[in-house]
Amino acid sequence: MDLLKSIQVFEQVAQQQSFSRAAESLNLVPSAVSRQINELEKWLDIRLINRTTRSLSLTEDGKAYLLKLSDIRAQVTELRRSKTQLQQIKGLIKITAPIMIGQYMLPVALAEFKELHQDVDLAISLMNRKVELVEEGFDLAIRVGHLNDSTMVARNIGNMHFKTVASPHYINTHGMPSTPKDLKNHQCLINTAVTNAKRWSYLIDGKSTVIKVAGSLEVNDSQSLKAFAIANQGIAQLPSFYVDAAIQSGELIEILSDYVPSPLPVNLLYPSQRLLSPTVRALVDYLVPFLNQQKQKW
Structure with missing residues (x-):
């Protein structure tokens, strides 16, 4: 049962005072409207609507629950809207990379990303030692060389010659x-x-x-x-x-x-996909193709 859908149907039936008009408003067939109301009444274990062959009306319970259910649907709608706002691309991303990569590759790539997403703040630490991403609070790392087994996700972005x-x-x-x-x-x-x-x-x-x-x-x-x-x-x-x-x-x-010495792989590292914020994911999705396009320059 889709509870929110059933609440929406119930609201329309109460407003239209008709199953057929509610069905037309929702682009549903009348039988689907009737089924949604039946499932909602069964779920609540109360009768919401008195039905006759010529008219329908809300029961007293129906009138009380209409207000409660409408309030629930409004709150869920607000939660979804808030979630969408939270998923907007904004906030701070902490990046670490070797000095040579930071000097040569990152400025152009990150400058273009900043032009596209001006609400994103970037904190870039260039260092040649191995950084523990999670422990040291970084969102992304660029690594040169062969990787050991890791719980991080690695995306190849080229090979350094x-x-x-x-x-x-x-x-x-x-x-x-x-x-x-x-x-x-x-x-x-x-x-x-x-x-x-x-x-x-x-x-x-x-x-x-x-x-x-x-x-x-x-x-x-x-x-x-x-x-x-x-x-x-x-x-x-x-x-x-x-x-x-x-x-x-x-x-x-x-x-x-x-x-000529063997090239070394260059990888973008980050925590597992499920932990990525929308902002970090947006940067990953931007950097991987951008840096892959630079392969011929490496």
Whole structure:
């Protein structure tokens, strides 16, 4: 039994003083109106309407219950309206991402989202450590790398490709490494913002191989690392989107291109779907296709 539907039918019958006119008003057949009234009376265990072949009238109980039931329906309607308001896209979303993603990808994506949803506030924390979303109060996280088993939902938004680069002056001075194993004879710029900073991956004979590297300069920021490479301080392994412009301008050259390291997956993480607020869900639904469209730039 649809209680709210039955109440609506009862209200119309009381107003129209006719089953057939109520049916016409509600776009129902008269038999459906009669059935709704019968089910409501059975549910309440009282007679609401006195029926004759020529007329109908509310019983005394019917008059009393009409007011009560109408009030119930009005309250439910208000609750539904309030629910709709609560589901509007507004409020605060807390996001965490690695610094390199935050610097390169998020500003454009989130700026466009903010233009579409100006009642949404964004709090973005850029950090390279692993963040516990629920414990630290974040709604979304972007992670680079292979994920461990998790209770979080992961949506792939691309794969991060890497290039090994150095300045032309550095190569002219120190020589061109022929294979990744030659890196042991070079100054490598160590990015301490990433896990296993002194272990670089390459594809050698079709297999992912880890090469240990070392150098006298360590920094925890990819942009700074690129700047040191341009300043002839050594060889760096960085995401393609960080170095492509410098390669095109001639400030850097790509080396070991026959041993391109395996790309790392990039995922958007958030708590299970049932816990998402409409606002967070709207951002997820926006970010996944937007960032997927950027794959060719990664």
